[in-house]
Amino acid sequence: MIKIDNVIHTYKKHSDEEVQALCGISLDIQEGEFLVIIGHNGSGKSTLAKHLNTLLIPSEGQVLIDGLDSTDPDMVWNIRSRVGMVFQNPDNQLIATTVEDDVAFGCENLGIESGEIRARVDDALATVGMAGFGNKEPHYLSGGQKQRVAIAGVIAMRPKYLVLDEPTAMLDPRGRQEVMETIHRLNKEEGLTIVHITHYMEEASQADRVVVMEDGKIVAQGCPREIFSQVKLLKSLRMDVPPMTELASILNEAGLEVDKTLLTVEEMVDALC
């Protein structure tokens, strides 16, 4: 379990003025959970993500990963091998000139023996549906494929938690779908805990829990239906609401009682007829 306890993160801008990126965040991430963090640019969601594997250290407060304190310098590599991280730009996180060498990179850093790395690489590539691409060069792959290779490189290290920092932001709709299917499968079949950061609402709808961030604070959290039904709040945060949920809210205001938490057209049809 990852325990984030009242974390404050401040950093200095060039002008020496202090900026508070996180203002007292507390959040528990359960094992096996599919957690989505949504929020606008500058809401602090990426800063929060980087606290989960010690890329950033809290200025105040505490992050505990399976009980390991992220401020302890001796625990850095232990924590990073538990919490894998995938970044936004697929081009800037592939290190090697071939796919398999890239997937092997993390395992090599962990000092795993070579035969075992080979087995893990093949396994990881198969899991993300990229078997047979081992000898390809990364720049011949599509964005979605590159991002899946990046995921393979992380899961080959066998982490318990997978943190994805806007992995779909630079992809076309097809690439986005590929990546989303992959991480949902990892969550269901491999039992991997997923922390998915995004600003796409529709990616949040299948999560176990959604956390909404704004200005370095958590402004709402709950299951997707609860979150989406707070149409006014989401609108005030300039976020999209699924069209049917918004319609339900308008109908309610106009005096027609329908379920405020419905998400799809089918559910709306059922509710009305």
Next chain:
Amino acid sequence: MFRDITIGQYLPGESFIHRLDPRTKILSVLFFMVGIFGLKHLYSYLFVLALTLTVILVARIPLGYLLKGLKPIFIILIFTVGLHLFLTPGQILVEIGPLSITLEGIMKASFMALRLIFLVLFASLLTLTTAPMSLTDGLEKLLAPFAKVGLPAHELAMMMSIALRFIPTLIDETDKIMKAQKARGADFESGNIWQRAKSMIPILVPLFVSAFRRADELAMAMEARCYRGSEGRTRMKQLVYRKTDLIVTLGMGSAMVAAFFFL
């Protein structure tokens, strides 16, 4: 416009040369380079030619592809040949105004030309038959003894492999920036050399900015995957130095010695 770049090009294959250990190949090229400067007679180059052709045949590299790699050195070639041709003192054969061609000049010019051509051919045989990753692995292993005296062998090899990985990415980026600048009316084709060089600035500035941002993100991604230098790091693909590698290395080594003393 950058499609012709062949630096670090690799032609995958299964030939004897492809399967040699990268260390063998790097050492061989090194021996070849030293040896070729020990040659004293023009006919000695027949041996060099025979050796190069054998390697090309065994590695099954298309000759045309290899010769295309000579294109970039064409200007350097003409330049050195010209300098040696006209500036070597000795027995004068032809005089054109203030310039004179001497017998010694012709000899020296052909030596230089042959040396350059064979150097480039042999060196490109190395990159054509060796995957970039194993090339940098080999380099790291070869430099490892010098790590004791403070040479950052692992870091150098890592830098090289990252450079190779990002060449295509940065070329794409340059293409994109050029198109974007052209769409805003930038002109890269007309004007004298000075003007053209100046028109490159609006390409270089965004290219550098983005390269630095990439470097930053890449470093973070590497750290997130537990990278901490060579410390405690293993490799998936282990280099194996076989008997044939030893034979080839020794063969090339003795060929170099022979070139210095007998050819």
